[in-house]
Amino acid sequence: MSNYLLCCDWGTSFFRLRLVNSADYRLIEEVTSQQGIASIFNAWKANGERAGVAREQFFREELIKQIELVAHKAAIKLDQVPIAVSGMASSSIGMDEVPYATLPFAMDGSRASFRHFDASESFPHELILISGVKSEEDVMRGEETQLIGLSALLDSAGNRPDEAIYIFPGTHSKHMYVQAGQLLNFETHMTGEVFNLMASTSILRDSVDVSAFSDFSTENLSAFKLGLKEANFPLLNRLFTVRTNQLFGNLTRQQNAFFLSGLLIGAELKPLLEKAQWHLVLCSGSNLFPFYQQAIEDLDLSNRTTIIPAGLIDKAAIAGQIILFQNQNLKV
Incomplete structure (x- = not known):
């Protein structure tokens, strides 16, 4: 039990809780749900706050429910097993707002921003709430945790590039x-959200x-x-060709979805x-993965890309x- 850690990725619209062995990063059991931060916050506003x-x-009560599900699936009693929570749980609509870390941000996680909570009788789990990172004009929560972990894994394998743009x-x-x-810096591209909006609520949906x-x-x-x-052409104009592709019979609706994806991913990567x-x-x-791998190949970026x-x-x-949890234990 001493090597167990509960790892929670709590995004705006998605929840994932995993029981892992911190000694070897082995996944033991997990649960997922659509009970993201936004829906839990709205439920609190509608019922809990009143x-x-x-x-x-x-938020702790919701976590307890999910921890009990993991314990049941794993057939393990998880009281006193600590939990690390990253993603939107540290935002203004999350469990508790934690200030962003700032740039430059060390890849060993030593400059990460977090809040520590001791275990209690009603919540028998030590908990750390991991915040995100901000630049002068951008923010992120969660991806920096993946980057810290990936950097460590690549470093241990001896193939971490000294200078690179990591694309998530x-x-x-x-x-x-x-x-x-x-x-040193990062950029956010709303590629996936724009695709979903165009494909589901815009004039292009049909x-x-x-x-x-x-x-x-x-x-x-x-x-x-x-x-x-x-994607070489002005994006706002090219988006409308998704409609004319279908009107003129140039592409089927299924092919048009791939066209739209290529258009937006091309605008991101070019x-x-x-x-x-x-x-x-x-x-x-x-x-x-297959969409971005194909785009990397077609844009002749393969020769300088590690996949x-x-x-x-x-x-x-x-x-x-795991790295961030171990780091905070050195600070607390």
């Missing part, structure tokens, strides 16, 4: 500029079909490549062509939370 329940207590695709893709063991978005057939792949090529002095590290989860396997990215989040 009943006089403190926000922190309301997602709803809000992050491009992180790392040099000599420090995060022109695309995302139901078979994992089908990289020859026709769908060609549409994706066409979208990458079209500026990297002008940053030839930087090595690139693609850090993509399994869902987006991290999706499984290692998953392990990196665990490694980062």
Whole structure:
């Protein structure tokens, strides 16, 4: 039990809790849900706050429910097992707002911002709430924890680049500029969110079909490549061609979804062509991996890109939370 740690990634719309062995980063059991920070905060506002329940207590009660689920699945009593929480739980709508860390940000996690809570009778788990990082014009919560873990894993394998842009695709893709063991700057690209908005609520929704978005057939792949090529043109104009593609019968609705994806991913990645002095590290989860890998190849960025396997990215989040938990124990 002494090596156990509960690692919680609590995003705006998604919750994931994992029981891990901190000695070897081994995953023992996990639970996931759609009970993200936003829905829990709204529930607290609607019910908990009116009943006089403190926000922190309301979030702890939700955590207890999820910890009990993990304990049941693992058939292990988890009282006194500490928990590290990253993501949006440290935001203004989370369990408790924790100030952002600032740049430059050390890759060993020594400059991370967190809040420590002792175990109590009602919540028998030591807890750390990990905050994010801010620059002069950008913020992130959660990706920096993955970056810390990935940096440590690559370093232990002897293949961590000294200078690179780490690309973390997602709803809000992050491009992180790392040099000599420090995060110097980062950029947020709203690639995934814009795709979801265009495909679900805009005038383009009737022109695309995302139901078979994992089908990289020859026709769908060609549409994706066409979208990458079209990203050379002004994006706001090219977005409307998604509609005309369908109106004129140029592409099917399914192909059009791949075209839209290529258009947006191309708009995100093409500026990297002008940053030839930087090595690139693609850090993509399994869902987006084939899209970004294909884009890297088609944009002739492969020769200066290291592609991290999706499984290692998953392990990196665990490694980062373990490192940060161990660091805070040295400070408390």
